[in-house]
Every structure is written in C-alpha cells, then in structure tokens.
Amino acid sequence: MTTTLAFIGLGHMGGPMAANLVRAGHRVLGHDLVESCLAAAVESGVERAGSAAEAAAMADVVITMLPAGRHVLSLYGPEGLLAAARPGTLFVDCSTIDVADSRAAHTAAEAAGHRSLDAPVSGGVVGAEAGTLTFMAGGEEAAFAEAEPLLTVMGKKAVHCGAAGAGQAAKICNNMILGVSMIAVSEAFVLAESLGLSDQALFDVASAASGQCWALTVNCPVPGPVPGSPANRDYRPGFAAPLMAKDLGLAANAVRAGGVDAELGLRAAELYARFAEGSGADQDFSGIVRAIRAASTTADAEKGATP
Structure with a gap:
C-alpha cells in the first residue's frame, strides 16, 4: 500500500533511506536544512517540502533522522512537527539519541495526540544505501506493527525491543x-x-x-x-x-x-x-x-x- 511519508533529515543516512522508500512506491515529502542533501534526495524521487512542518502536515507517517536529541526535541516542540501533523500521525525517530531524550520525545508525541516509535539503526551508510539496515525499535506494539513494513523496506531486520526508549x-x-x-x-x-x-x-x-x-x-x-x-x-x-x-x-x-x-x-x-x-x-x-x-x-x- 502506498503511504505518504514525511522524511526529515536527508543526510548520509537519511537520504538513501528515503530513496529506498521512494523505490518501494511510497510518496516521500522531504526536508533538510542543507540544500545539497535536499537536492540529492529530490534527484532520487523525494518531493521537496518548503519546511519540516509542511511535510508533516501532509503525511501519514513522519520519519526523522537527525544528529542529536536536541534536534529531535526542538522539532517536536510546540511550534513544530507535532503541532503541524494530523491527529494520530505515527512518528518514527531513527536518530541515535540519549534514552532520556527519546522518552521525552515519546511523551511529547503522546501529549499531542500522536503515536511514536524510536527506531535507531545499525549498518552505516552502506546499509542505508543497500537497504540492509537493522532497526531497533521502542514503543507500543501497535506502533511497531504499523511501522514495520516501512522499516523492512529500509532494512533487512526490525526488532521490537520494548517500551519507549528501548530501541535507543x-x-x-x-x-x-x-x-x-x-x-x-x-x-x-x-x-x-x-x-x-x-x-x-x-x-x-x-x-x-x-x-x-x-x-x-x-x-x-x-x-x-x-x-x-x-x-x-x-x-x-x-x-x-x-x-x-x-x-x-x-x-x-x-x-x-x-x-x-x-x-x-x-x-x-x-x-x-x-x-x-x-x-x-x-x-x-x-x-x-x-x-x-x-x-x-x-x-x-x-x-x-x-x-
């Protein structure tokens, strides 16, 4: 089934991951603050969004791949992705961040009426390009079940490790x-x-x-x-x-x-x-x-x- 996805963070890892989702037939709206990363993603079929919030507003699932916890929490803030997204949107954070920051992101998403999953990856750039990443996920089982088909497009294995923060x-x-x-x-x-x-x-x-x-x-x-x-x-x-x-x-x-x-x-x-x-x-x-x-x-x- 084709899903409309927002992908925020299109660097060395996020760019290839988003490209694999496009190749699988999904509509991917992308945003990155670095123009060269965004341009490369557009060449692979990602649709350019004017902002992260604009992408989130049109998506069924929002995927983030960011450098640190402060970036995730900033985007999840009151004026950010959570406010822009439709009620009940699934948020999947693939960044590698502190467990406490990850749990705070889960709490913020839930308070805003959304569902969330922390799903950091192992496999590096080579795995991102080849679609052979391993995802380690934390969150509700229902959220993992919904995200799993997307994770297995981007990787070869996805493991539900437990509650919020368990993936981290x-x-x-x-x-x-x-x-x-x-x-x-x-x-x-x-x-x-x-x-x-x-x-x-x-x-x-x-x-x-x-x-x-x-x-x-x-x-x-x-x-x-x-x-x-x-x-x-x-x-x-x-x-x-x-x-x-x-x-x-x-x-x-x-x-x-x-x-x-x-x-x-x-x-x-x-x-x-x-x-x-x-x-x-x-x-x-x-x-x-x-x-x-x-x-x-x-x-x-x-x-x-x-x-």
Missing part, C-alpha cells in the same frame, strides 16, 4: 560492543605486525576461530583481507569515527547513570573521543588502527631512547 537502549549497548571489539581487533593487528605476522595470516586464523566478529570479518581495519571494508578506501567513512564517538558517549552517560562497572566501554569512549577530535575526524571508525599503530611506534621510539 539496544543501539547504545550494541555500539558499545562494536567500539570495544574494533579496538581489540585493531590492537591485535598491530601486535601481529610487531611480531612479524602478516595481516592475511591473522585474518585467516581469527576469522575461523574464537576471535571471529563483525569488526574483523566485515569491517576489517587493515587493507586486504576484506575487499569491501573502508580500510581499502583509505578509511573513507562507512560509519564515521565521530558518530562512533557520539554513540559511545551516550553509552558512557548511561553507564555512569546506572552505576554499571563497564571499564572497557568507558575506555573505548575515551579513545574514540580523542580519535574523532583529531586525525579520525573524517575517517571510518576502523581507522582507529592507525592511531593505535602511531601510538605504538611512538612508545617504541621512546623506549629505545631511554639510556
């Missing part, structure tokens, strides 16, 4: 695993290099042994073993390091608020924050192997200089 909780837990594992895989490759073991040899062993993980077999941080990984494209982002730093920062906030003993998660947040603010600002998150290698070289040089 699942996302930050998943990405804490991913961040820690990418650091571990990167450290292992740097160690292997120092021991004279080739990247391919380590990959051939670990990918078929207990070291196997997504960070190794899909997003391998060194060139060669996995031709499709960003390492073979000079670490051009699939999932950018600043986004990983953001997600790990959200996880770290939740760790501290919950009193959880998560030493590796907190350390990963520190390492990615430093990497994203420096050389990793425009790199894929797997590029952290470069920072580990550079720090290891510096440490070796300092050790050799000690009398």
Whole structure:
C-alpha cells in the first residue's frame, strides 16, 4: 500500500533511506536544512517540502533522522512537527539519541495526540544505501506493527525491543560492543605486525576461530583481507569515527547513570573521543588502527631512547 511519508533529515543516512522508500512506491515529502542533501534526495524521487512542518502536515507517517536529541526535541516542540501533523500521525525517530531524550520525545508525541516509535539503526551508510539496515525499535506494539513494513523496506531486520526508549537502549549497548571489539581487533593487528605476522595470516586464523566478529570479518581495519571494508578506501567513512564517538558517549552517560562497572566501554569512549577530535575526524571508525599503530611506534621510539 502506498503511504505518504514525511522524511526529515536527508543526510548520509537519511537520504538513501528515503530513496529506498521512494523505490518501494511510497510518496516521500522531504526536508533538510542543507540544500545539497535536499537536492540529492529530490534527484532520487523525494518531493521537496518548503519546511519540516509542511511535510508533516501532509503525511501519514513522519520519519526523522537527525544528529542529536536536541534536534529531535526542538522539532517536536510546540511550534513544530507535532503541532503541524494530523491527529494520530505515527512518528518514527531513527536518530541515535540519549534514552532520556527519546522518552521525552515519546511523551511529547503522546501529549499531542500522536503515536511514536524510536527506531535507531545499525549498518552505516552502506546499509542505508543497500537497504540492509537493522532497526531497533521502542514503543507500543501497535506502533511497531504499523511501522514495520516501512522499516523492512529500509532494512533487512526490525526488532521490537520494548517500551519507549528501548530501541535507543539496544543501539547504545550494541555500539558499545562494536567500539570495544574494533579496538581489540585493531590492537591485535598491530601486535601481529610487531611480531612479524602478516595481516592475511591473522585474518585467516581469527576469522575461523574464537576471535571471529563483525569488526574483523566485515569491517576489517587493515587493507586486504576484506575487499569491501573502508580500510581499502583509505578509511573513507562507512560509519564515521565521530558518530562512533557520539554513540559511545551516550553509552558512557548511561553507564555512569546506572552505576554499571563497564571499564572497557568507558575506555573505548575515551579513545574514540580523542580519535574523532583529531586525525579520525573524517575517517571510518576502523581507522582507529592507525592511531593505535602511531601510538605504538611512538612508545617504541621512546623506549629505545631511554639510556
């Protein structure tokens, strides 16, 4: 069935997601503050809306894909999307934001007479373009059932994780695993290099042994073993390091608020924050192997200089 959708936020992730909805036969009204993003979406069949509120006013479902919680809450404010939309509109927020902000967005939508779902994604730009994202959703079961056909157009899997905010909780837990594992895989490759073991040899062993993980077999941080990984494209982002730093920062906030003993998660947040603010600002998150290698070289040089 064709649905009229408003899609707010047409950047690296939102643009391809909206394009997949158009290809599936839906009418998509789009808006983005960045003209180049909006223009690219229009080329893929998205209809240009004069404002986010204008798009929401004509839509059956409003999808948002925004950088941070403050952007979502601002658009959900008294003069924004919730006021413009028809009563009972379904709001699906695919942004990755703080759990508390997500729950506040749910509360605002409900108070305005709408239904809502938080549905952050995993899979990066490659997954958005290919329509193979995984959605982690939080909200009422009925809202998830209505949104699921749209989510499965944009992705290969949609999981209802529980009540409001549960999708965000699942996302930050998943990405804490991913961040820690990418650091571990990167450290292992740097160690292997120092021991004279080739990247391919380590990959051939670990990918078929207990070291196997997504960070190794899909997003391998060194060139060669996995031709499709960003390492073979000079670490051009699939999932950018600043986004990983953001997600790990959200996880770290939740760790501290919950009193959880998560030493590796907190350390990963520190390492990615430093990497994203420096050389990793425009790199894929797997590029952290470069920072580990550079720090290891510096440490070796300092050790050799000690009398």
